[in-house]
Amino acid sequence: MKQSILDLAHVVRSKNAGPYELVLDILFKDKKIYSHIKESGQFKKELIAQIYKIDPKSVHRIVWFDPANAVKVVMPRGIVSGSVGDTDVYGAQQHAPLLKLEFAV
Structure with missing residues (x-):
């Protein structure tokens, strides 16, 4: 069964890491959820690349x-x-695509 990141995490956010990089953070609700996602291999570079439409x-x-x-x-x-052309100087609105994530738990 898949569950939304909104059900699995307390915090989903983004911020600048300097003018050229962005940091996305997900803080999971508990150790069990975190460990399952980490060990399952569901969260990987290819998933991020797909939702952000990058290589x-x-x-x-x-x-x-x-x-x-x-x-x-x-x-x-x-x-x-x-x-x-930058509409988000602080990078604080760039986490929105993460909110669509679902994980098998």
Whole structure:
């Protein structure tokens, strides 16, 4: 059975990691959910690339942080922060595609 990320996580957010990179954070509700997602291999660069419509090679890294039941994704911003055409200088609205994620648990 698949469940929405909204049911599995307390926090889903994005922020800048400098003007050229974006960080996506997911903090899962508990250790059991976190461990299952981590060990299942469902959350990977290809999934992020698919929902953000980028090349998987562009996803710089995925970092699992066990003490916080969290996963962090570092990827390039689509447009440099603060440049002409940037509509989200802080990168705080870029997590929206993650809200569509579903995982088998």
